[in-house]
Amino acid sequence: MSDGKAILLLILGMVVFLAVTVTGAIRVARALELPGAEARIEQLRSDIGRVSGAFGEDVLGQVTEVNQQIAANKQYRKFWWGRMVIPAGWDRIESIEIPRESQP
Numbered sequence: 672m673s674d675g676k677a678i679l680l681l682i683l684g685m686v687v688f689l690a691v692t693v694t695g696a697i698r699v700a701r702a703l704e705l706p707g708a709e710a711r712i713e714q715l716r717s718d719i720g721r722v723s724g725a726f727g728e729d730v731l732g733q734v735t736e737v738n739q740q741i742a743a744n745k746q747y748r749k750f751w752w753g754r755m756v757i758p759a760g761w762d763r764i765e766s767i768e769i770p771r772e773s774q775p
Contacts, residue, residue: 694756698758709764711737719734719769
């Protein structure tokens with residue numbers, strides 16, 4: 672084998688190794704974040720019905736942000752590259768239901 676081909680194969684091997692390593696690191700980091708995200712979501716589920724006024728608006732904003740995150744992660748998991756880095760646990764998490772205000 673010529674020196675040029677050997678160098679090209681070495682570079683290609685390094686690129687593949689780095690891609691696999693970085694993907695694995697991202698997957699592990701996101702898997703470690705999932706229990707905390709689940710706890711935050713459950714806390715918001717319980718808070719959404721108990722607050723009102725200015726605090727209610729803050730919680731509503733947080734709930735909207737979390738629901739967007741849940742929807743995005745579920746959508747990303749539909750693609751092969753998303754399944755590589757987004758933990759499967761996001762598939763079982765449901766959006767937080769926002770209660771409707773009572774009409775006078």
